[in-house]
Amino acid sequence: MLTDRQEMILRAIVRDYTNNGVPVGSKALVEQLPVHVSSATIRNEMAVLESVDLIRKTHSSSGRIPSMRGYRYYVDHLVRPDVVKDNDVDLIKTSLGGDFQKIDEIVAQSATILSDLTSYTTFTLKPELKNSRLSGFRLVPLGNRQVMAILVTDNGDVENQTFSVTHNVTSEQLEAVVRIINDQLVGLPLEDVVEKLKLQIPAEVTRYMQKPEGFLRIFGDVLTRASQERFYVGGRMNVLDFSEQTDIDTLRSIYSLMDHTDDIAEVLGEPSNQIQVKIGDEISNSDLLKNYSLITATYDVDAHGKGIIALLGPTRMPYSKMIGLIGAFRNELASKLIEYYRHFDE
Amino acid sequence: MLTDRQEMILRAIVRDYTNNGVPVGSKALVEQLPVHVSSATIRNEMAVLESVDLIRKTHSSSGRIPSMRGYRYYVDHLVRPDVVKDNDVDLIKTSLGGDFQKIDEIVAQSATILSDLTSYTTFTLKPELKNSRLSGFRLVPLGNRQVMAILVTDNGDVENQTFSVTHNVTSEQLEAVVRIINDQLVGLPLEDVVEKLKLQIPAEVTRYMQKPEGFLRIFGDVLTRASQERFYVGGRMNVLDFSEQTDIDTLRSIYSLMDHTDDIAEVLGEPSNQIQVKIGDEISNSDLLKNYSLITATYDVDAHGKGIIALLGPTRMPYSKMIGLIGAFRNELASKLIEYYRHFDE
DNA sequence: TCTTAGCACTTATGTTAATCGAGTGCTAAA
DNA sequence: TTTAGCACTCGATTAACATAAGTGCTAAGA
Numbered sequence: 001m002l003t004d005r006q007e008m009i010l011r012a013i014v015r016d017y018t019n020n021g022v023p024v025g026s027k028a029l030v031e032q033l034p035v036h037v038s039s040a041t042i043r044n045e046m047a048v049l050e051s052v053d054l055i056r057k058t059h060s061s062s063g064r065i066p067s068m069r070g071y072r073y074y075v076d077h078l079v080r081p082d083v084v085k086d087n088d089v090d091l092i093k094t095s096l097g098g099d100f101q102k103i104d105e106i107v108a109q110s111a112t113i114l115s116d117l118t119s120y121t122t123f124t125l126k127p128e129l130k131n132s133r134l135s136g137f138r139l140v141p142l143g144n145r146q147v148m149a150i151l152v153t154d155n156g157d158v159e160n161q162t163f164s165v166t167h168n169v170t171s172e173q174l175e176a177v178v179r180i181i182n183d184q185l186v187g188l189p190l191e192d193v194v195e196k197l198k199l200q201i202p203a204e205v206t207r208y209m210q211k212p213e214g215f216l217r218i219f220g221d222v223l224t225r226a227s228q229e230r231f232y233v234g235g236r237m238n239v240l241d242f243s244e245q246t247d248i249d250t251l252r253s254i255y256s257l258m259d260h261t262d263d264i265a266e267v268l269g270e271p272s273n274q275i276q277v278k279i280g281d282e283i284s285n286s287d288l289l290k291n292y293s294l295i296t297a298t299y300d301v302d303a304h305g306k307g308i309i310a311l312l313g314p315t316r317m318p319y320s321k322m323i324g325l326i327g328a329f330r331n332e333l334a335s336k337l338i339e340y341y342r343h344f345d346e
Numbered sequence: 347m348l349t350d351r352q353e354m355i356l357r358a359i360v361r362d363y364t365n366n367g368v369p370v371g372s373k374a375l376v377e378q379l380p381v382h383v384s385s386a387t388i389r390n391e392m393a394v395l396e397s398v399d400l401i402r403k404t405h406s407s408s409g410r411i412p413s414m415r416g417y418r419y420y421v422d423h424l425v426r427p428d429v430v431k432d433n434d435v436d437l438i439k440t441s442l443g444g445d446f447q448k449i450d451e452i453v454a455q456s457a458t459i460l461s462d463l464t465s466y467t468t469f470t471l472k473p474e475l476k477n478s479r480l481s482g483f484r485l486v487p488l489g490n491r492q493v494m495a496i497l498v499t500d501n502g503d504v505e506n507q508t509f510s511v512t513h514n515v516t517s518e519q520l521e522a523v524v525r526i527i528n529d530q531l532v533g534l535p536l537e538d539v540v541e542k543l544k545l546q547i548p549a550e551v552t553r554y555m556q557k558p559e560g561f562l563r564i565f566g567d568v569l570t571r572a573s574q575e576r577f578y579v580g581g582r583m584n585v586l587d588f589s590e591q592t593d594i595d596t597l598r599s600i601y602s603l604m605d606h607t608d609d610i611a612e613v614l615g616e617p618s619n620q621i622q623v624k625i626g627d628e629i630s631n632s633d634l635l636k637n638y639s640l641i642t643a644t645y646d647v648d649a650h651g652k653g654i655i656a657l658l659g660p661t662r663m664p665y666s667k668m669i670g671l672i673g674a675f676r677n678e679l680a681s682k683l684i685e686y687y688r689h690f691d692e
Numbered sequence: 693t694c695t696t697a698g699c700a701c702t703t704a705t706g707t708t709a710a711t712c713g714a715g716t717g718c719t720a721a722a
Numbered sequence: 723t724t725t726a727g728c729a730c731t732c733g734a735t736t737a738a739c740a741t742a743a744g745t746g747c748t749a750a751g752a
Contacts, residue, residue: 025715038725043716061715061731101509136489142498143482148506152488158508160494163447237601240594248586255583371744384696389745407702407745 002049007078008033009045010054014066014074018318023063068280068315071293075277075319082324088117092329096336103127103156106336108232110309114329115235118322120242120313122234123264127299127307127337129155131189132227137181137219139174147174151222153190155304159226163218169209176208177215190227197223231264242314246291253288271298271308275323280315291315295322299330301337309333348395353424354379355391356400360412360420364664369409414626414661417639421623421665428670434463438675442682449473449502452682454578456655460675461581464668466588466659468580469610473645473653473683475501477535478573483527483565485520493520497568499536501650505572509564515555522554523561536573543569577610588660592637599634617644617654621669626661637661641668645676647683655679 002010012033016024026039026046033042046064049055054070057063066074095113100106107126114122136152145167150160184201185193197220205212239254257263267284276296283289295311311326348356358379362370372385372392379388392410395401400416403409412420441459446452453472461468482498491513496506530547531539543566551558585600603609613630622642629635641657657672 023715027715039715040717040725040727041723044724047717057716059732061717062733063715101507138486138488140484140486140496142484142496142504144498144502146498146502146504148496148504150486150488150494152490152492156490156492158488158492158494160506161447162504237598240597251586252583369744373744385744386696386698386746387694390695393746403745405703407743408704409744 005035006045006049008035009042010049010066010070010074011078013049013055013064014070014078014319017065018316021316023058023065025063028063065316068282071279071315071319072282075279079320079323081327082321084324084328088325089328089332091117092332096332100340103337103340104232106333106340107307110329110333111232111234113234114309114311114326115238117325117329118311118313119235119238120311120317120322121236121238121258123268123308123310123312124232124234125229125308127155127301127305128229129305131191132157133187133189134185134193136186137178139178141171141174149218149222151219151226153226157226159222161218161222161225163214165214173209177205177212180204180208181219190223193223194220194227229261229265231261233258233264239312242317243291244314250288257288267294268296268308268310271296271306273298273300275327277319277323293317293319295319295326297326297330299334299337301334301341304337304341307333307337348419351381352391352395354381355388356395356412356416356420357424359395359401359410360416360424360665363411364662367662369404369411371409374409411662414628417625417661417665418628421625425666425669427673428667430670430674434671435674435678437463438678442678446686449683449686450578452679452686453653456675456679457578457580459580460655460657460672461584463671463675464581464657464659465584466581466657466663466668467584467604469614469654469656469658470578470580471575471654473501473647473651474575475651477537478503479533479535480531480539482532483524485524487517487520495564495568497565497572499572503572505568507564507568507571509560511560519555523551523558526550526554527565536569539569540566540573575607575611577607579604579610585658588663589637590660596634603634613640614642614654614656617642617652619644619646621673623665623669639663639665641665641672643672643676645680645683647680647687650683650687653679653683 009029012029013024016028016032026042029042030037030039046055049070050057050064053067054073055064056067056070058065092113095109096106098109100109103126107124111122111124114124132153132155134151135154136150138148138150138152140148140150142148142162145164146162147165148160148162150158152158180201184204185196188196197216202212202216205216209215236255236258239251243251243254257267267289269278278294278296280290280293281287283292283294289312291314292312293315295313297309298306299309300306309326309330311322313322355375358375359370362374362378372388375388376383376385392401395416396403396410399413400419401410402413402416404411438459441455442452444455446455449472453470457468457470460470478499478501480497481500482496484494484496484498486494486496488494488508491510492508493511494506494508496504498504526547530550531542534542543562548558548562551562555561582601582604585597589597589600603613613635615624624640624642626639627633627636629638629640635658637660638658639661641659643655644652645655646652655672655676657668659668
């Protein structure tokens with residue numbers, strides 16, 4: 001257990017180091033601490049903190065920097081989220097203020113706003129119901145043997161894909177396929193749709209069409225895309241700024257991660273209602289992100305489920321500021337979406 | 347006018363420097379040149395080449411590197427495209443061999459293949475007719491007051507967008523709008539459509555609907571997107587490898603350029619049938635890309651127009667190899683697309 | 693006139709040694 | 723428990739020096 005003074009010193013070290021990026025020594029601490037003791041005393045306390053692995057040296061006679069456990073302790077016990085500046089709140093409000101056609105636009109835009117605000121890299125996921133259901137399927141002939149398949153879910157997601165058909169497919173046949181799918185599958189959770197798609201449907205469709213595999217594959221593709229979570233990424237290039245000293249291969253891996261929604265989902269993990277901070281190797285078991293921290297927050301849109309926003313920055317980030325910002329942002333985003341859906345549900 | 351020997355020396359300097367990235371001196375040249383002269387002779391010749399600004403020194407006693415004009419001379423008079431390895435041809439063929447649903451997939455995939463092959467950054471543009479025409483417009487109600495607008499052009503491009511309508515819009519009204527647009531505008535070049543959209547159409551539509559502005563704006567959006575050229579980018583991250591010594595701000599600018607199709611179009615300029623090489627500040631008048639070269643080639647899909655592929659790499663790139671590769675690739679891509687369209691036109 | 697050997701000169705690069713400064717740990721006294 | 727004092731460590735900076743690669747120039751040879 002740490003004494004008050006030790007906690008104060010740890011807090012000061014984290015704050016100073018995250019602001020300046022330079023290991024902080026006993027003298028510097030004496031000057032900024034409110035207590036009136038000598039640097040030798042501070043040194044003794046620092047030795048204690050080092051012995052319990054909360055801070056460490058970069059070399060035998062350097063100042064101290066927080067260890068992973070030190071950051072952890074700071075985040076768990078010491079950090080007080082900054083109050084967000086009025087400026088920034090206004091910025092968020094106006095950026096979210098435009099009139100958007102689709103949820104996706106709002107959520108994509110959110111990633112950008114948040115990354116501008118923090119100068120880190122951000123991920124956003126739109127609110128999703130655990131089990132969204134199929135609410136409609138269309139096949140729209142576009143002429144020239146092209147057809148567009150459109151799938152709509154009950155929380156308003158729309159996925160589409162165009163494909164070519166052989167010229168002996170008639171529009172009656174298309175309608176028949178659509179009718180079967182809508183009759184049999186609308187209202188079911190998407191997972192169940194996937195199941196049934198393998199079992200019943202092929203047989204039924206065969207009555208109207210000799211080789212329905214092509215159609216069903218397209219339907220399957222669109223279905224997969226609709227049931228897949230999709231993250232938006234903001235401030236990709238910011239990684240270049242805050243990854244000092246990182247070799248190119250690591251950067252490549254990080255960028256490749258950003259292009260794979262599944263990987264992002266895995267990295268973010270199961271979010272809780274609290275704002276969650278993962279530090280260094282807590283993020284994933286590879287040490288690709290060992291010098292990074294990830295702050296995750298959920299936002300709650302009542303009946304329409306919960307979404308996620310997240311922030312990737314260096315381990316030495318100003319946590320209090322970032323936690324404040326992400327908290328404020330999720331609130332604004334939640335209100336915006338609640339308002340959006342109210343309009344949508346009427 | 348250069349003597350044969352001077353040309354030989356220039357060629358050797360370019361080849362050596364593009365391969366090794368190290369300024370090349372008279373001794374090194376003596377060893378690799380077929381002629382049997384001393385280094386002093388080479389030095390004299392080099393002095394001549396330097397006096398006409400084809401090569402230059404990095405410092406007063408360094409070896410020589412090609413100047414911009416040197417590269418230009420090399421590319422215009424000396425380069426012989428490498429014959430592409432069977433390996434690579436096979437790779438191209440198989441990578442383009444899959445069965446794609448849409449032209450866009452092929453063209454996007456091309457950017458990736460070409461960047462893998464060259465380890466540079468690539469841009470591809472699908473073949474486009476100068477004046478493609480509107481061939482159809484649909485409004486598909488998706489339920490819940492969502493509607494999808496779909497626009498099809500006569501060379502097979504499909505653009506779509508979903509939007510919300512107020513609940514007092516009836517499906518008869520939608521059909522009326524679609525009918526007017528299709529009756530009046532199908533068959534016209536997209537530019538003319540844009541024109542007419544401002545003049546005649548609003549009046550006509552008003553007969554069926556009080557405030558058609560929303561609809562017409564959506565239609566306009568989709569139209570804009572359909573008439574806009576869209577480049578695919580491959581090997582974005584390769585920039586990091588070949589931009590040695592480039593500061594982060596420049597990198598940011600380059601990446602931001604890649605995200606703006608208009609800017610790419612401007613940078614690529616008007617392509618010719620020849621394979622075109624732009625070196626350093628020839629690329630654009632800002633000096634953002636002064637250390638880069640751009641190789642552009644068109645590919646010809648007969649009646650379906652011409653597309654563009656391009657390659658961005660460092661000024662010191664192995665031109666003979668790259669020109670060979672891009673040439674081979676454009677041929678393969680052209681055949682693939684001709685085959686694709688044959689299937690499509692039947 | 694062209695070529696070449698020889699040489700003095702220039703510059704980047706790498707190594708070593710010296711110095712400086714920030715910071716630590718320890719000891720002994722208050 | 724605190725603190726002044728001091729020896730010690732290590733990174734960072736600088737200067738001095740050597741080396742290697744390369745050049746231009748000169749004068750002699752073909």
